[in-house]
Amino acid sequence: MPPLDEFGRIRFWTEGRQSVDFLARAGVSLGIGDDAAVLKDAGPGWEWLVAADTMVEQVHFLDETMGEADVGYKALASNVSDIAAMGGEPKCALVSVCVPPAWNEERMRRLYDGLYECAERYGVAVIGGDTTSAPRDLVVSVTVIGTAQAGKAIRRSGARPGQAVFLTGPTGLSAAGLHALRRIAAAEGAERDRLLRALPPRLAQAHRRPVPSVKAGRILAETGWGTSLNDVSDGVASEAWEIAEASGVKLVLKEKLLPLSGELSAYAGDNGMSAAELALFGGEDYVLLGTADKSCVRELRERLGAEGIPLFAIGEVEEGGPGVWLESADTGKRKPLPKRGYNHFREGIM
Ligand SMILES: Nc1ncnc2c1ncn2[C@@H]1O[C@H](COP(=O)(O)OP(=O)(O)OP(=O)(O)O)[C@@H](O)[C@H]1O
Ligand SMILES: Cc1ncc(C[n+]2csc(CCOP(=O)(O)O)c2C)c(N)n1
Ligand SMILES: [Mg+2]
Ligand SMILES: [Mg+2]
Ligand SMILES: [Mg+2]
Numbered sequence: 001m002p003p004l005d006e007f008g009r010i011r012f013w014t015e016g017r018q019s020v021d022f023l024a025r026a027g028v029s030l031g032i033g034d035d036a037a038v039l040k041d042a043g044p045g046w047e048w049l050v051a052a053d054t055m056v057e058q059v060h061f062l063d064e065t066m067g068e069a070d071v072g073y074k075a076l077a078s079n080v081s082d083i084a085a086m087g088g089e090p091k092c093a094l095v096s097v098c099v100p101p102a103w104n105e106e107r108m109r110r111l112y113d114g115l116y117e118c119a120e121r122y123g124v125a126v127i128g129g130d131t132t133s134a135p136r137d138l139v140v141s142v143t144v145i146g147t148a149q150a151g152k153a154i155r156r157s158g159a160r161p162g163q164a165v166f167l168t169g170p171t172g173l174s175a176a177g178l179h180a181l182r183r184i185a186a187a188e189g190a191e192r193d194r195l196l197r198a199l200p201p202r203l204a205q206a207h208r209r210p211v212p213s214v215k216a217g218r219i220l221a222e223t224g225w226g227t228s229l230n231d232v233s234d235g236v237a238s239e240a241w242e243i244a245e246a247s248g249v250k251l252v253l254k255e256k257l258l259p260l261s262g263e264l265s266a267y268a269g270d271n272g273m274s275a276a277e278l279a280l281f282g283g284e285d286y287v288l289l290g291t292a293d294k295s296c297v298r299e300l301r302e303r304l305g306a307e308g309i310p311l312f313a314i315g316e317v318e319e320g321g322p323g324v325w326l327e328s329a330d331t332g333k334r335k336p337l338p339k340r341g342y343n344h345f346r347e348g349i350m
Contacts, residue, residue, distance in 0.1 A: 009105050010131055013112040019126060026091045026125035037127035039092065041149050046199045049146040049153060051082035053233075057100075057137035059344070064185030065178060068107050068209040069114030075140040076118040077232065081191060081212035082284040085144035085231035087221020088155040089214065090122050090146040095129035098139040111140070154220060159226040159247035159291040165315040166297070168216045168288040168304065170259040171236050174274060175282020176200075176267045177207030210286040216309045217288060225300050229290035235283040238341030240324045243291065250321030253280075253337065255329040259312040281327070285344040291317055 004012055005191045014032055025030050029036035055061065055075045065072070076093060083136055085092040093116065099108060119126055159165075180203055213231070220226025222279070228247055230239040236253075244251045260275045268275035292300055294316075301311040315327075326337040 006131055009108065012105055012194050013109055017112070018118045018119070022123075023125045023127075026123060027127045028092060028127055031102075031125065031127045037092070037094075039127075039145070045150050046147045047084050047153065049083050049088040049148055050143065051079060051146075052143040053078045053082060054139060056139050062182075062185055065181040066111035066208055067079065067114075069117070071117030072111035072113065073209055074114075074253045075142050076115050076122075076144075077210050078284075078286065079121050079142045079144035079174040080118070080124065080214060081231040081233070082208070083144055084212045084214040084217035085154075085227065085229050086146075086148055087217045087226060087274065088146040088148035090144055092125045092145045093119065093125045094143040095126060096131070096139075096141045096143075097129070098132045098134035100136050100138055102132045103138050106325060114273075122212070123260045127158050139212050139216040143294065148221060152221045152224065152291070154226045154229040154230055156230055156246035159228060159243050159249050159251070160315050161249060161317050161319040162294065163227055163291040163317040164294045164297050164313045165240070165251055165253060165289070165291055165317060166193070166300075167232075167236070167259060167312045167314055168213050168278070169211075169285070170264065170307055170312075171232055171285040172264045172268075172278035172280075172282045172288075173203050173206035173261060173285040174210065174277045175207075175235075176264055176273075177203035177205070179271070179328050180204065180267065181207065186256060196345070200263050200267055202261070203267060207284065210284060212286050213309070215307050216304055219303050220290065220292070220300075221289070223300070223303065225292045225296040227291045227293065229288055232285040232287050232289055234291060234343065235281045235341030236285075237280045237324065237337050238283070238312060238339060238343075239289045240337070241339045243289070244322040244324050246319075246324055247260065247291075251315060251324045252318055252327060252334065253315035253324065254327045256327075257291045257312065257314045259310070259314075259334050273318055273325070276329075280337070281340045282333070311347060323340075
C-alpha cells in the first residue's frame with residue numbers, strides 16, 4: 001500500500017466503522033466529512049454534558065505498557081468515565097490526534113480499532129476530530145458529548161454531613177498493573193520474559209482496558225440517591241479531596257473498609273508495597289467515588305447489585321473541613337489523608 005497523506009489516513013482510520021443506524025441512534029444528523037458535525041436536539045427534559053481528556057505518550061503510556069489498540073480504547077474510556085461521573089449517558093466523541101513519524105498509518109489504524117471497540121461498547125458515535133503531525137510523541141485528545149436528565153447530573157459539590165462515602169469498585173489495580181508493566185519495560189532478556197510470564201492478567205487488564213461505570217452513574221443520577229460523584233482518575237485521595245473542597249465538608253475514610261482485591265494484595269505483598277497505599281493514591285481506576293444518604297445505601301446496593309455492580313461504603317461525611325481524614329485499620333486513630341495522587345506538575349506523586 002502506498003503511504004497515505006493526511007486525508008487518506010483519516011479515511012483509513014474512520015471510514016465505514018460505524019453504521020448509519022448506529023449514528024442515528026446516537027443522535028447524529030451529520031458525522032465525519034464536513035466542517036462540523038450536526039447533532040439532533042437532546043429533547044425536552046435532557047441536558048448536554050461535555051468533557052475532554054487527553055493521553056500523551058511517555059506521560060500516560062509507553063510502547064511497553066500499552067498496545068496501540070489499548071491506547072485508543074483507554075483514550076475513549078477515560079472520557080466515557082467523566083460522563084459516567086456526572087450520571088450521564090455518552091453519545092458522541094471528537095477525536096484529535098497529533099501523530100509522530102513512529103506512529104504510521106497501520107499503527108494508528110490499530111489505535112482506532114481499540115477506540116471503535118470502546119465506542120461500540122458504550123454506544124458512542126465518533127463524529128469528527130482533528131489530525132496533525134507531531135515531532136516525537138503521540139497525543140490523543142478526545143472530547144465526549146453526553147446527555148443527562150435535566151437537573152439530575154451529579155456534581156462534586158453535593159456531599160452533606162451524615163452521608164455515606166462509597167466506591168463502586170476496588171481501586172489500586174491499575175496502579176499495580178502499571179508498576180508491573182513498567183518493570184517489564186525496564187528489564188531485558190530472560191528477566192523480561194520471566195516478568196512477562198508472571199504479569200497478573202487482572203492488573204494489566206485494569207490498566208489497559210479500564211471499565212467506565214456508566215450504568216452505576218445513571219442509577220445514582222436517576223434515583224437521585226447520588227449526592228456527589230467523581231470518577232477515580234488521579235486516585236481515591238485526590239478525588240475525595242475534590243469532593244470535600246467542592247462541598248465544603250470533611251470526608252472520613254476507614255482504611256479497614258477499603259475494597260482491596262486479592263490480586264492487588266498479592267502483588268503488593270510480593271513486591272514490598274502497601275495495597276492500601278496503592279488503593280488510596282494509585283490512579284486510573286475509573287470506578288466512581290461518591291456520597292449518598294445513609295438511608296439509601298441498602299437499596300442502592302440492591303439496585304447496583306442487580307446489575308452486577310458492587311457498592312462499598314468506605315466512610316462518612318462530617319461537618320467541618322474541608323478536608324479528608326483516614327481512620328487507621330491498626331489503631332483506629334484518624335489522620336489527615338494527604339492530597340497525594342497523580343498530578344501532572346508534581347514529581348514523585350506515588
Ligand atoms: N486547559 C483547560 N482549559 C479550560 N478548562 C480546563 C482545562 N483543563 C481542565 N479544565 C477543566 O477543569 C476541570 C477539572 O478538570 P480535570 O481534568 O481535573 O477533571 P477530570 O477530567 O475529571 O480529571 P482527570 O483529567 O484527572 O481525569 C474540568 O471542568 C475541566 O473541563
Ligand atoms: C508511562 C506511565 N506513567 C505514569 C502513568 C500514570 N498516570 C499518568 S496520568 C495519570 C492520571 C490520569 O490522567 P489524567 O489526569 O491526565 O486524566 C496516571 C495515574 C501512566 N499511566 N503511564
Ligand atoms: Mg481531565
Ligand atoms: Mg473526572
Ligand atoms: Mg488528572
